[in-house]
Amino acid sequence: MKFGQDFQAALARDEYPQQWIDSAISYKKLKKCIKRVQEELQSLGLDKGILDELWQHVDIGPNNGEVSAADTRLHYSMDGASEVKFTPKLTIAIDPTDGSPVDAWLSSNTRRVLRELAKSSHTTSDSSSSRSNSVVGRSEVRGSLSHDKAEPRADLPADPDCPSEIQQNERAQHLETIEVPLTSDSEFFQILRRELADLDSLQQSERERMEKEIIKLGHELRDLKSNKSKKSRQEIEVWRRIFELYSDAEVFLSSHEADAGSRDYTHAQQHFQHFSKALQAQQNGVLKLSKPVAESLGRFLNINIKLLRLMKFQDINRTALAKIMKKFDKRTALHAQSSIQSSLITTPYLAQNLARATCFTISEEILTVIPQLNDYLCPICFSISWKPVRLRCNHIFCIRCMIVLQRQEKTHCPLCREEVVMEANADDVDREMMKFLKSNFRADVKQKQKDNELAAGIDRWGAQYESSQKCIIM
Structure with a gap:
């Protein structure tokens, strides 16, 4: 099944609102436009095969296959691309002596059409008449052509001491170009x-x-x-x-x-x-x-x-x-x-x-x-940071973990490794955060307080303290 059919089926299958469907890309309509673009190019003697031949002799830049800005032999662009109406155009460099495309091995029919376009542009420039009525041959109904005149090209023999890029730039300065507006592209x-x-x-x-x-x-x-x-x-x-x-x-x-x-x-x-x-x-x-x-x-x-x-x-x-x-x-x-x-x-x-x-x-x-509890966990014990001690480095730990670090004489912050642990004292407890935690996580704070009391009892009385807290009713 072709993509156009898949696309229409997807729009129908998901039951989008009609407003959405009306706003979707009109794939089939655009395909028909492409066919008209092909016909227009063929009427100018520029079918796909000929354009492929032209592009083979255009320098392609390193970024995403873009055409090098210095290469003027063939260029596809769009005037007024930010406006409501705009006109795509194909710019072709020609030899001013005979109107032939530069560095392109094309059919005699294409060469003839492009020569007619060049002659038409010359005639328009010399007579200062309206460009829109001056096109002859097959381009007669395709709109105006703009023609950029350059100085007559002098013979530029190959110079072994001159870099090829410089030679190309000198050569480009002596070329003329014709611009072919593409009506169907505009549509x-x-x-x-x-x-x-x-x-x-x-x-x-x-x-x-x-x-x-x-x-x-x-x-x-x-x-x-x-x-x-x-x-x-x-x-x-x-x-x-x-x-x-x-x-x-x-x-x-x-x-x-x-x-x-x-x-x-x-x-x-x-x-x-x-x-x-x-x-x-x-x-x-x-x-x-x-x-x-x-x-x-x-x-x-x-x-x-x-x-x-x-x-x-x-x-x-x-x-x-x-x-x-x-x-x-x-x-x-x-x-x-x-x-x-x-x-x-x-x-x-x-x-x-x-x-x-x-x-x-x-x-x-x-x-x-x-608030979520995960945002207020102590990075050491992974339980709620009660009571929260804010170190000079601005990292926060629960008071129980901070006491353990100081007893072990570990001076560096576990997160940033700054020497701030031993200087922490009761003044570094974040009272505002304590109030916030107690207001939003009552159950977790209550459990942490019990755990801290148990840990403090074990520190003072030993492991037997934990078992002594268990009451057995006979």
């Missing part, structure tokens, strides 16, 4: 630009809609957190567990070295499924959802599903764009991807990382509302 890229603008608009509106839902949910969580009732505290703990599972799943962004960065749709979908399964397992076990939490959780999951759906739609349209540009170059030999695609990929639809932008909003408006 192709105008359609493409218009559709990319539609996709930009669609993506922006959908993103704004998702952000409104995220902000609304964030306000609900803030209201819940400000409520000091026992029920509210229980619901906050449920949300804390949900967000812990969500953060561990790393649905859209990965922090692992092997695949750090944004995930594509396929991997994001897989990680969202892992999160959904883990959440379901918790619901079947210890995680009990009240009706308000269940409703808010449903909206949170729906936000993620919408983002995944929009990412998938973005991916298939990006693939359609890559395919149609590849087909354009394959059938026309105009090297459009290396010449003008940079003006296309600057559109927000192609350049913007949708998942990263939306995940930032989720993090700022939702995840940070309910």
Whole structure:
């Protein structure tokens, strides 16, 4: 099955809204435009085989196959690429003495057509008449030709002492060029630009809609957190567990070295499924959802599903764009991807990382509302940093681990290796952070206090202290 059919099937299969489908890349329509471009080039004597022959004698730069700026023998460009209307054009260097293309072994028919174009340009320049009516031969209905005159070329014999690049530059200064406007190309890229603008608009509106839902949910969580009732505290703990599972799943962004960065749709979908399964397992076990939490959780999951759906739609349209540009170059030999695609990929639809932008909003408006215990663990014992000692290097450790380090006379910070451990004292306990931890992690703080008391008793009375704390009722 060809890509065009696969593309249409994907749009229909996923049941996208009609507005989305109307904004998608019109792959079949653009394919028909490519056929008209081929016919136009053939009418000028420049079919694919001939253009391939011309490109063989053009210097290709080291970056992405781009044509060297110093090579003027053949150049495909686009005037007004940032405006609504623009005209792609093919610039061909010719020998001013006979109008022949430079360094190209072409058919006699192509040479004849290009000579007619050159003669037409000369006539236009000499008579100062309108260029649009001066084209003769097969280019008569193709629009105007611009002709850049240069000084008559002098014979430039090969100089063994002169570098070839300098010779080429001197030679280029004595060449003349003709510019062939390509009407069908203009139609192709105008359609493409218009559709990319539609996709930009669609993506922006959908993103704004998702952000409104995220902000609304964030306000609900803030209201819940400000409520000091026992029920509210229980619901906050449920949300804390949900967000812990969500953060561990790393649905859209990965922090692992092997695949750090944004995930594509396929991997994001897989990680969202892992999160959904883990959440379901918790619901079947210890995680009990009240009706308000269940409703808010449903909206949170729906936000993620919408983002995944929009990412998938973005991916298939990006693939359609890559395919149609590849087909354009394959059938026309105009090297459009290396010449003008940079003006296309600057559109927000192609350049913007949708998942990263939306995940930032989720993090700022939702995840940070309910702090996660993992963000406040001591780097040594991996339990809550109670009481938090902030060293001069600004790293934080729980007071129990700091006492152990000082007893062992370890002077260096375990994280940055700065000599700051032995100078720490009671004044370095972060009182504001203590208040924050006690307010947000009551159960964890209470357990850490018990553990610290037990450890202190063992230090003073020995290992038998632990067993003496166990009370046996007869």
